[in-house]
Amino acid sequence: MLSKLLNKSFPQLVRAVRPQYTLYRPLFTPTRRVFSHNVKPKESTKLKEGIMKFLYDNKQRPIPTSEKNVILTQCPHCVMIRKKSFAAYVNLQKGTYSCQTCKTKGTFPEFSRSLLKKMNKQDHHDLPILSTSDFLGVNNKPQQFTRPIEEIEQYPRNLAGDTNMSDRLTQLHCIEKSTLELYKVGLTQVDDHDCLTFPQTSLAYDPNSTADENSFKLDTVRLKICDLEDPSQVVQVDPPLHSKESEAGLFGYQTASADCDTLIITRREMDAMAAYQATGIPAVSIPTSNYQLQEPVLPLLERFTHIYIWLDDDLDGQLAAERFAHKIGDSKCLIVNTRLGDKQSPVNAYEALKENKDLKKILSKARRIKHDQIVDFVDLREEVLNEILHPDQTRGVQSKDLPGLNEIMKGHRSGELTILTGPTGAGKTTIISQLSLDYCQSGVPTLWGSFEIMNKRLAKKMLFQFAGKDISIVPEEFDEIADRFQEVSFFFFKKKGVAYINVYFR
Numbered sequence: 001m002l003s004k005l006l007n008k009s010f011p012q013l014v015r016a017v018r019p020q021y022t023l024y025r026p027l028f029t030p031t032r033r034v035f036s037h038n039v040k041p042k043e044s045t046k047l048k049e050g051i052m053k054f055l056y057d058n059k060q061r062p063i064p065t066s067e068k069n070v071i072l073t074q075c076p077h078c079v080m081i082r083k084k085s086f087a088a089y090v091n092l093q094k095g096t097y098s099c100q101t102c103k104t105k106g107t108f109p110e111f112s113r114s115l116l117k118k119m120n121k122q123d124h125h126d127l128p129i130l131s132t133s134d135f136l137g138v139n140n141k142p143q144q145f146t147r148p149i150e151e152i153e154q155y156p157r158n159l160a161g162d163t164n165m166s167d168r169l170t171q172l173h174c175i176e177k178s179t180l181e182l183y184k185v186g187l188t189q190v191d192d193h194d195c196l197t198f199p200q201t202s203l204a205y206d207p208n209s210t211a212d213e214n215s216f217k218l219d220t221v222r223l224k225i226c227d228l229e230d231p232s233q234v235v236q237v238d239p240p241l242h243s244k245e246s247e248a249g250l251f252g253y254q255t256a257s258a259d260c261d262t263l264i265i266t267r268r269e270m271d272a273m274a275a276y277q278a279t280g281i282p283a284v285s286i287p288t289s290n291y292q293l294q295e296p297v298l299p300l301l302e303r304f305t306h307i308y309i310w311l312d313d314d315l316d317g318q319l320a321a322e323r324f325a326h327k328i329g330d331s332k333c334l335i336v337n338t339r340l341g342d343k344q345s346p347v348n349a350y351e352a353l354k355e356n357k358d359l360k361k362i363l364s365k366a367r368r369i370k371h372d373q374i375v376d377f378v379d380l381r382e383e384v385l386n387e388i389l390h391p392d393q394t395r396g397v398q399s400k401d402l403p404g405l406n407e408i409m410k411g412h413r414s415g416e417l418t419i420l421t422g423p424t425g426a427g428k429t430t431i432i433s434q435l436s437l438d439y440c441q442s443g444v445p446t447l448w449g450s451f452e453i454m455n456k457r458l459a460k461k462m463l464f465q466f467a468g469k470d471i472s473i474v475p476e477e478f479d480e481i482a483d484r485f486q487e488v489s490f491f492f493f494k495k496k497g498v499a500y501i502n503v504y505f506r
């Protein structure tokens with residue numbers, strides 16, 4: 001009778017509500033730049049220099065982009081957000097800017113006013129007018145190393161000139177002479193011990209450049225001096241790490257040419273050289289090996305669209321790699337697992353090179369970072385196979401008493417919420433109690449939480465349904481029926497009320 005009733009009057013009342021997922025897809029927004037008006041070449045040179053001087057004067061560190069005459073700098077509007085604030089593209093020829101993060105765009109005078117305001121400075125002029133002669137060159141930069149720059153520049157020559165030593169290094173570390181030269185690795189002595197020097201480099205605007213390219217030149221900002229036998233041992237850092245005005249640089253930054261869009265980030269200098277030597281892809285190492293990717297380093301990475309994060313393939317390294325990817329931007333990053341799942345394999349690029357592993361193959365297996373809100377087919381594959389092999393298991397719990405309901409709902413599946421609605425007196429409670437009795441008898445435990453009907457009324461109703469008769473006519477059968485009823489796994493929430501919803505879903 002119930003199934004008849006159900007088929008005729010209830011199909012429209014039954015709704016299977018499935019959890020709703022929202023897909024968050026990391027969007028890569030293509031670089032947008034503003035072009036407003038054309039400026040004649042001569043004026044443009046002056047404009048370019050004026051903009052660069054203004055930025056350097058105000059402690060900004062502009063970074064070249066792959067596009068000629070377009071530099072990347074901190075956006076004065078969204079600098080408070082910190083994250084991704086380094087997103088203002090300034091067109092040096094047109095004198096315009098646009099920010100990728102806050103979408104602000106305008107002229108450079110507008111940009112400079114905002115920047116000065118941010119820096120709590122009084123703005124007396126729109127844009128400083130300068131002659132080329134008083135232009136601030138990188139050489140005017142205050143000396144920051146504790147040793148003379150000439151001495152620092154001598155270190156790579158020390159190594160290049162010492163054939164025995166470079167041969168020994170190649171033997172010891174499997175790093176070829178040409179790689180050592182490209183990375184400007186040098187040789188010096190600290191307390192009578194031979195040490196390797198690893199320069200960390202950045203780019204600085206070069207006003208003396210004659211090339212019409214982005215006029216940036218390589219700039220050594222820090223020197224790391226390490227033990228010759230064990231280069232992971234840092235002997236000295238110059239300037240010291242706590243030095244206030246120090247700038248961010250990366251070991252091997254020069255391996256990436258201006259138009260290069262791919263970069264490998266490693267933990268240590270030896271890893272960077274090993275990765276580059278074996279794959280030919282520009283590779284850098286983070287400033288300190290303690291898995292910190294400091295904020296000032298991020299701008300240097302901004303211009304790359306593909307970044308391989310190749311840290312140690314152990315727990316710490318992989319956690320750091322995911323952190324780095326979040327900082328740099330998940331959509332740009334691929335994480336490298338040197339061991340490819342084999343725990344006996346070398347842990348990083350340097351060890352892998354020494355053990356003659358195929359570094360190109362390792363790199364080709366790099367994985368994209370798993371997004372919290374997105375799954376790919378690999379994640380679902382096993383579950384899909386299970387659905388195919390065991391349709392009965394995944395079909396959901398079927399009702400014996402209400403076949404009409406099975407037709408509509410295809411059974412109750414785990415992970416799904418079904419809502420049955422209908423007007424008062426339509427028979428919702430009757431259907432549900434019949435359904436729960438049905439399920440209980442086939443071993444599916446049922447918990448009742450009624451927000452309106454008292455438990456004793458509910459239980460009485462169910463007992464009648466369970467018996468298939470009105471027990472008030474045959475009260476002498478109560479005990480026998482109640483004993484059988486107690487056998488099935490049936491539960492009620494003690495009190496009624498909305499407060500119990502919390503307990504429910506826990």
Ligand SMILES: [Zn+2]
Pocket residue numbers: 075076077078079087088099100101102103104
């Ligand atoms: Zn902005």
